[in-house]
Amino acid sequence: MQELSVKHSNGVYSILVGNGLRFKLHEYLKKSYTKVLIISDENVAKYYLEDVKKGLDNFSLASYTIPSGEHSKHIDVYYEIQTRAIEIGMDRNSLIIALGGGVVGDLAGFVAATFMRGIDYIQVPTTILAHDSSVGGKVAINHSLGKNLIGAFYPPVGVFYDMETLTSLSERETRSGYAELIKEALISSEELFYSMIETDLESISTEKLQEYIMAGIRVKQGIVEADEKEHGIRMFLNLGHTLAHALEAELGYGKITHGEAVAIGLLFSIHVSEKVYQKKLPFDRLKGWLVANNYPILSTFDSKEIIKHMKSDKKTIGQQIKMVLMEAPGQLKVEQITDDELNNHLNTFKERLV
Amino acid sequence: MQELSVKHSNGVYSILVGNGLRFKLHEYLKKSYTKVLIISDENVAKYYLEDVKKGLDNFSLASYTIPSGEHSKHIDVYYEIQTRAIEIGMDRNSLIIALGGGVVGDLAGFVAATFMRGIDYIQVPTTILAHDSSVGGKVAINHSLGKNLIGAFYPPVGVFYDMETLTSLSERETRSGYAELIKEALISSEELFYSMIETDLESISTEKLQEYIMAGIRVKQGIVEADEKEHGIRMFLNLGHTLAHALEAELGYGKITHGEAVAIGLLFSIHVSEKVYQKKLPFDRLKGWLVANNYPILSTFDSKEIIKHMKSDKKTIGQQIKMVLMEAPGQLKVEQITDDELNNHLNTFKERLV
Numbered sequence: 213m214q215e216l217s218v219k220h221s222n223g224v225y226s227i228l229v230g231n232g233l234r235f236k237l238h239e240y241l242k243k244s245y246t247k248v249l250i251i252s253d254e255n256v257a258k259y260y261l262e263d264v265k266k267g268l269d270n271f272s273l274a275s276y277t278i279p280s281g282e283h284s285k286h287i288d289v290y291y292e293i294q295t296r297a298i299e300i301g302m303d304r305n306s307l308i309i310a311l312g313g314g315v316v317g318d319l320a321g322f323v324a325a326t327f328m329r330g331i332d333y334i335q336v337p338t339t340i341l342a343h344d345s346s347v348g349g350k351v352a353i354n355h356s357l358g359k360n361l362i363g364a365f366y367p368p369v370g371v372f373y374d375m376e377t378l379t380s381l382s383e384r385e386t387r388s389g390y391a392e393l394i395k396e397a398l399i400s401s402e403e404l405f406y407s408m409i410e411t412d413l414e415s416i417s418t419e420k421l422q423e424y425i426m427a428g429i430r431v432k433q434g435i436v437e438a439d440e441k442e443h444g445i446r447m448f449l450n451l452g453h454t455l456a457h458a459l460e461a462e463l464g465y466g467k468i469t470h471g472e473a474v475a476i477g478l479l480f481s482i483h484v485s486e487k488v489y490q491k492k493l494p495f496d497r498l499k500g501w502l503v504a505n506n507y508p509i510l511s512t513f514d515s516k517e518i519i520k521h522m523k524s525d526k527k528t529i530g531q532q533i534k535m536v537l538m539e540a541p542g543q544l545k546v547e548q549i550t551d552d553e554l555n556n557h558l559n560t561f562k563e564r565l566v
Numbered sequence: 567m568q569e570l571s572v573k574h575s576n577g578v579y580s581i582l583v584g585n586g587l588r589f590k591l592h593e594y595l596k597k598s599y600t601k602v603l604i605i606s607d608e609n610v611a612k613y614y615l616e617d618v619k620k621g622l623d624n625f626s627l628a629s630y631t632i633p634s635g636e637h638s639k640h641i642d643v644y645y646e647i648q649t650r651a652i653e654i655g656m657d658r659n660s661l662i663i664a665l666g667g668g669v670v671g672d673l674a675g676f677v678a679a680t681f682m683r684g685i686d687y688i689q690v691p692t693t694i695l696a697h698d699s700s701v702g703g704k705v706a707i708n709h710s711l712g713k714n715l716i717g718a719f720y721p722p723v724g725v726f727y728d729m730e731t732l733t734s735l736s737e738r739e740t741r742s743g744y745a746e747l748i749k750e751a752l753i754s755s756e757e758l759f760y761s762m763i764e765t766d767l768e769s770i771s772t773e774k775l776q777e778y779i780m781a782g783i784r785v786k787q788g789i790v791e792a793d794e795k796e797h798g799i800r801m802f803l804n805l806g807h808t809l810a811h812a813l814e815a816e817l818g819y820g821k822i823t824h825g826e827a828v829a830i831g832l833l834f835s836i837h838v839s840e841k842v843y844q845k846k847l848p849f850d851r852l853k854g855w856l857v858a859n860n861y862p863i864l865s866t867f868d869s870k871e872i873i874k875h876m877k878s879d880k881k882t883i884g885q886q887i888k889m890v891l892m893e894a895p896g897q898l899k900v901e902q903i904t905d906d907e908l909n910n911h912l913n914t915f916k917e918r919l920v
Contacts, residue, residue, distance in 0.1 A: 221576060246884045291641055291709075298711045303883045326680070329704065329717045330795075352683065355645075357652045363683045364718065441684075529657050530600045 214426055218433050220367045220440050227429060233374040234260055235267045245307040249297055250275040251320040252311040256338050259380050264311055274300045282466050285319050285353045293323045307332045313339035321351030325366035334370040338377040340389020341471050343425045346371050348436040358524050359457060365441055375422055386413055387507060388471025395451050395478055396428040401542040409501040448544045451536040452477030458521035462513060475507045483561045485537040511565035515558040519551055568780055572787050574721045574794050581783060587728040588614055589621045594724060599661040601626050603651055605674040606665040607634040610692050613734050618665055628654045636820050639673050639707045647677045661686045667693035675705030679720035688724040692731040694743020695825050697779045700725050702790040712878055713811060719795055729776055740767055741861060742825025749805050749832055750782040755896040763855040802898045805890040806831030812875035816867060829861045837915045839891040865919035869912035873905055
């Protein structure tokens, strides 16, 4: 088992990564919680809910299962979970467990952040993608006008990453999660980036995957510790996300996975970086790897609509779009881009994709 | 003008108390906010919205007016304000102004706490009661199963208390607000308590009122600085509230004002304190003053139902009711009370009221 810890403005929490953790959460819970509510989705509950319950039989347990998918990050689902929490008698000394991927983590975390003004919660991620969302304390639900627009910075009291749960992931979920790992590699170093795209997803070993996940978590940890509330370098984690969020909004959430959108977004960041800094960057290399690994490379979006979505993104200040770019992998910068430039970049990008 | 400041885990904010502050908020806003959204209710907007707008004409302004009353602290109203905020293009560098009483402050503050994971807001209280809710960073909306069950600890960036706005208060609102001032006096000292109930509300001078409000704010400031997240002595501020919240829930919110409920709750705390500590406390003195000042003294509630409500209060941990009691004004303690004892105390209390 591997462990690292994340400091934040009100304390510190541990991230444990290893096999079989889902069976022994009781070993790591430090308080005698009055109630424990496990929130998961239909898919995950089927595989792992009973395992997690087994490891917590000394607690007063309840569970709440949401439909799988992004549409569960809805204010009505949020309110229903609050209702359940009240009805089972949860109080300020109760615990929420987020068992699942990013949707479960974001939603359950936001319930915990706001139930009776905030109670403890832990993240038990079950996807590769959630290595990212489960660390750093960003929790949220969606507004019909935009993703993650209602939320909080509210760190968990622990993250327990059971690598065994990754074995039940579909090909598509693996692809999706790996895109965020590639993002972290691009933030971190050329070495990590090239190492990650040496293997195909089909043939990657569990050991290699755990190694890259740990590397990704370390990148994230370093950044959120330095900038918890996203005033500065936490922006770097947004690499590839300016286009990704806009694509998801334009297509309707759930049409492509978040990670698939990020993959296209990363390519776009590299494309813009090449234009802005006049440098040769690994655009073709990454594109080739994405194609070989069956990522959907969409090139038929409407640039004007995409720009409109970018402007309603919550990272946009005063209608000015800022993008995270790179002079090289590991050397990131944030640049303000005008609408005209952006339109040009989107159009030349689309040509380059086909 | 008087000023004091409140430290919290992520910074510090000022509380300004004086005349005419509503006209000159721009003098105190330190940032160049991209947008400013003023949230107020129908009553307050009628009197003061234009005044506040006048003092902010260098900002890009919008306003949102909610129906007056507790029922506006509803998840639907909360969501609608988020919608408005998104539609007018608010971003992370925008500001929310809570112009009004406790309902507006709690609701607007919770919108600010969760819009794009938290933006700045200021409190511009317009009632006596709001001297309490506007300080300390507790924000919330109600759940249909209980008051303030969904919320956060999220301090404002400033509190601007314009004493002139108190002149438009109804007799009932004055009564309601004064009850929380009496609570703070009971927390603070015998001297302040007896001084406050020497005058009738009808004949109190503006100077005296401002003096008591400042004293109340100082009590609150001292406590929230020592215990921001309510793990210890912040509980003292709950004096009188165990019964008050239960009464409000039992009668339906809005049937009596919060302050009127607190007044009865304070009497109950003194009653229980007398029983528990076997001491003579100013029960009759406070009761006489409340009656003389037209507070409704309800004595017909059902003790069993009241206890049920107390148990679903968010301050209740593991179904055990804790009450804030006093050995004397200024000497507070928190005691756990069994259901049987509570039932007895409620019954003897009702007898003493008639």
